Amino acid sequence: MELTSRKKAVLRALIEDYIQYAEPVGSKTLVERRGLEFSSATLRHEMVELEAMGYLAQPHISSGRVPSPRGYRLFVDELMECHGLSEAEREAINASMRLKAKELDRFILKAGEFLSLLTQYTVYALTPRINQVRLLRFDMFTAGADTFVIVVVTDVHTVKNKVVYPPFPPVEEALRRLTAVLNGHLAGLVLHDVTPENMQVVARRAGEAGAYVPYVTEFLAELSEEFDNREAFLAGQSHMLGHPEYHDSVKARRLLEYLSDSRELARLAGACADEPVRFVIGPENEAEELRDTSVVTASYHVGEHLQGFIGLVGPIRMDYARLASRLIYFAERLGWLLSGDEEGKSNFRSIKM
Amino acid sequence: MELTSRKKAVLRALIEDYIQYAEPVGSKTLVERRGLEFSSATLRHEMVELEAMGYLAQPHISSGRVPSPRGYRLFVDELMECHGLSEAEREAINASMRLKAKELDRFILKAGEFLSLLTQYTVYALTPRINQVRLLRFDMFTAGADTFVIVVVTDVHTVKNKVVYPPFPPVEEALRRLTAVLNGHLAGLVLHDVTPENMQVVARRAGEAGAYVPYVTEFLAELSEEFDNREAFLAGQSHMLGHPEYHDSVKARRLLEYLSDSRELARLAGACADEPVRFVIGPENEAEELRDTSVVTASYHVGEHLQGFIGLVGPIRMDYARLASRLIYFAERLGWLLSGDEEGKSNFRSIKM
DNA sequence: ATTTAGCACTCATGCTATCCGAGTGCTAAC
DNA sequence: GTTAGCACTCGGATAGCATGAGTGCTAAAT
Numbered sequence: 001m002e003l004t005s006r007k008k009a010v011l012r013a014l015i016e017d018y019i020q021y022a023e024p025v026g027s028k029t030l031v032e033r034r035g036l037e038f039s040s041a042t043l044r045h046e047m048v049e050l051e052a053m054g055y056l057a058q059p060h061i062s063s064g065r066v067p068s069p070r071g072y073r074l075f076v077d078e079l080m081e082c083h084g085l086s087e088a089e090r091e092a093i094n095a096s097m098r099l100k101a102k103e104l105d106r107f108i109l110k111a112g113e114f115l116s117l118l119t120q121y122t123v124y125a126l127t128p129r130i131n132q133v134r135l136l137r138f139d140m141f142t143a144g145a146d147t148f149v150i151v152v153v154t155d156v157h158t159v160k161n162k163v164v165y166p167p168f169p170p171v172e173e174a175l176r177r178l179t180a181v182l183n184g185h186l187a188g189l190v191l192h193d194v195t196p197e198n199m200q201v202v203a204r205r206a207g208e209a210g211a212y213v214p215y216v217t218e219f220l221a222e223l224s225e226e227f228d229n230r231e232a233f234l235a236g237q238s239h240m241l242g243h244p245e246y247h248d249s250v251k252a253r254r255l256l257e258y259l260s261d262s263r264e265l266a267r268l269a270g271a272c273a274d275e276p277v278r279f280v281i282g283p284e285n286e287a288e289e290l291r292d293t294s295v296v297t298a299s300y301h302v303g304e305h306l307q308g309f310i311g312l313v314g315p316i317r318m319d320y321a322r323l324a325s326r327l328i329y330f331a332e333r334l335g336w337l338l339s340g341d342e343e344g345k346s347n348f349r350s351i352k353m
Numbered sequence: 354m355e356l357t358s359r360k361k362a363v364l365r366a367l368i369e370d371y372i373q374y375a376e377p378v379g380s381k382t383l384v385e386r387r388g389l390e391f392s393s394a395t396l397r398h399e400m401v402e403l404e405a406m407g408y409l410a411q412p413h414i415s416s417g418r419v420p421s422p423r424g425y426r427l428f429v430d431e432l433m434e435c436h437g438l439s440e441a442e443r444e445a446i447n448a449s450m451r452l453k454a455k456e457l458d459r460f461i462l463k464a465g466e467f468l469s470l471l472t473q474y475t476v477y478a479l480t481p482r483i484n485q486v487r488l489l490r491f492d493m494f495t496a497g498a499d500t501f502v503i504v505v506v507t508d509v510h511t512v513k514n515k516v517v518y519p520p521f522p523p524v525e526e527a528l529r530r531l532t533a534v535l536n537g538h539l540a541g542l543v544l545h546d547v548t549p550e551n552m553q554v555v556a557r558r559a560g561e562a563g564a565y566v567p568y569v570t571e572f573l574a575e576l577s578e579e580f581d582n583r584e585a586f587l588a589g590q591s592h593m594l595g596h597p598e599y600h601d602s603v604k605a606r607r608l609l610e611y612l613s614d615s616r617e618l619a620r621l622a623g624a625c626a627d628e629p630v631r632f633v634i635g636p637e638n639e640a641e642e643l644r645d646t647s648v649v650t651a652s653y654h655v656g657e658h659l660q661g662f663i664g665l666v667g668p669i670r671m672d673y674a675r676l677a678s679r680l681i682y683f684a685e686r687l688g689w690l691l692s693g694d695e696e697g698k699s700n701f702r703s704i705k706m
Numbered sequence: 707a708t709t710t711a712g713c714a715c716t717c718a719t720g721c722t723a724t725c726c727g728a729g730t731g732c733t734a735a736c
Numbered sequence: 737g738t739t740a741g742c743a744c745t746c747g748g749a750t751a752g753c754a755t756g757a758g759t760g761c762t763a764a765a766t
Contacts (some may be wrong), residue, residue: 063747253591
């Protein structure tokens with residue numbers, strides 16, 4: 001059977017109506033609320049065929065139609081037209097980005113909270129995985145009689161530090177010497193390329209300051225672990241309860257519980273590789289728990305190599321058209337901001353060598 | 354009317370039963386399930402009197418009794434005996450504290466998530482407000498051609514830093530000089546005591562390095578703002594839906610929405626001054642939104658001056674006895690750990706001068 | 707003076723029967 | 737190809753009814 005343009009129009013009208021009212025749509029309703037040019041009988045014909053083609057489903061024999069996941073898929077792929085953002089919305093997004101947050105993680109979290117407020121959907125966000133961290137510079141100094149601090153500047157938005165309590169009183173002079181050696185041998189290297197051999201060389205050159213080297217090694221290992229981990233956040237959980245689909249608290253709870261596991265969340269982004277936005281509709285989800293949930297994910301790019309994800313989670317009956325445009329715009333701004341393209345106001349500009 | 358010991362026993366049995374089954378408790382049920390020594394008729398007498406005294410309420414004329422907030426209040430004040438923690442639970446709490454987290458905020462968040470897992474209740478947590486931050490030491494250095502970094506070590510668990518992009522290329526030599534001046538004039542001062550006069554003196558002594566002073570001033574202002582703010586977190590929202598009281602999704606949503614506002618959350622701790630744990634039962638809450646919700650809050654202490662809060666939010670029918678002991682133990686461990694009393698393993702030991 | 711057994715009464719809950727209406731498919735006329 | 741009409745279906749709301757847990761009260765038993 002052929003998918004005529006009228007069939008498409010019917011499907012589109014039906015999906016839009018269902019997205020709005022969350023109730024099975026009948027032929028008559030469709031005529032009245034969507035102002036289609038045909039009689040309800042004609043629509044019934046079309047709907048029977050659309051159902052045969054797998055785009056619609058009927059919850060009960062004498063009830064209106066509901067879009068099937070396949071119907072939604074067609075909708076997001078071809079039918080919907082993304083509503084543009086109003087100037088006010090654009091401005092609100094930009095303004096939200098100006099909030100102060102000290103570190104990447106917290107900034108992403110706050111951004112997620114705002115996006116959730118904007119869209120009224122639950123939001124998940126993944127910080128970028130940083131596979132290449134370049135060590136720009138070391139610094140070490142004492143802080144109090146039995147404490148010293150290691151500071152390392154990286155090329156990805158952050159200066160990391162560690163406070164160390166050695167079993168012996170640290171000596172400023174030795175730290176200064178070790179710092180010089182570290183800067184001489186490790187500065188400019190990529191974190192992953194620092195080998196035990198490197199550290200041995202450093203220890204040899206450091207002379208009696210070599211006693212401090214193990215602390216540096218440990219610190220670098222911790223950093224490495226930290227950067228390898230993508231942090232995952234969830235925001236706006238309460239919005240989940242706003243959708244009629246999750247008025248059943250058992251269902252809602254199961255879903256929220258699933259989402260509160262950050263490992264699962266990390267899996268959610270999947271291969272949102274190149275497209276600006278990716279829709280995973282209901283049963284297309286791998287996870288059993290998400291079979292009647294849709295996930296819209298966009299990726300944001302920081303610098304050249306870093307890719308993070310931010311997305312919306314909601315019922316299959318999602319307002320894809322509205323959300324997609326907002327999500328894309330938001331992710332784009334987020335990426336720009338984190339990359340430092342925004343007027344240099346941010347704390348996150350990557351440090352250029 | 355006098356509150357005889359038998360009345361107390363009846364009240365206690367009734368509350369325990371209600372906490373367990375979440376259904377109005379009748380006289381006969383009470384005899385059967387709680388094994389009281391009296392006939393149901395006798396209990397009815399007592400229950401009528403307890404109701405007259407305001408400790409019980411009857412949802413419907415021919416239904417069992419439900420504890421009133423006043424009943425709960427008596428229960429938590431006098432009647433309940435805190436169930437101790439099993440060795441396994443104690444060990445789980447201790448183990449959870451060993452997780453690595455780089456900064457105070459994230460650590461508290463993770464701790465809250467764990468507590469929520471342990472208790473199956475929604476958890477809120479407030480980071481300590483730090484009213485006295487002592488500046489121990491400054492450090493400044495370049496990082497790349499057009500960037501420099503300011504580092505300041507404080508006496509409260511953290512080394513803070515700021516990356517600055519000045520409109521002129523920073524000169525290592527000048528930074529070194531300014532660092533020396535800063536350490537000479539500001540090290541040891543309390544953050545709030547740094548005055549514009551201080552900064553002027555610094556600028557004068559710094560000579561041509563004075564161009565960098567405004568960045569330091571701005572940094573200190575940001576720090577000041579940051580420390581004044583208590584961060585608030587919420588964890589385990591999904592557990593809220595597990596209580597029959599919140600099976601109504603509208604109710605649940607309203608509550609979760611209220612709790613997701615961190616300003617409201619900050620207000621929640623109220624004056625949990627000296628007691629190890631504070632119960633706020635239903636209508637005792639100031640906020641309208643919490644009138645049928647109970648909040649159990651404990652404070653944790655970091656060092657001598659810092660007080661943070663962590664607490665549980667749930668229906669009035671809360672398992673106060675079980676939760677209180679767990680919460681107190683948890684808060685105590687949290688405080689110890691953050692204060693560095695735990696075998697020095699932590700990154701958070703305060704720096705002693 | 708307490709405690710208990712008995713009794714009539716109340717009301718929430720769950721079940722069934724019924725009605726209503728939105729929606730359907732089909733057919734025949736336009 | 738489109739539309740009007742019609743008989744049919746079935747979910748959801750509503751009313752009626754039985755059930756049972758629970759109550760208060762009274763009178764007898766301890």
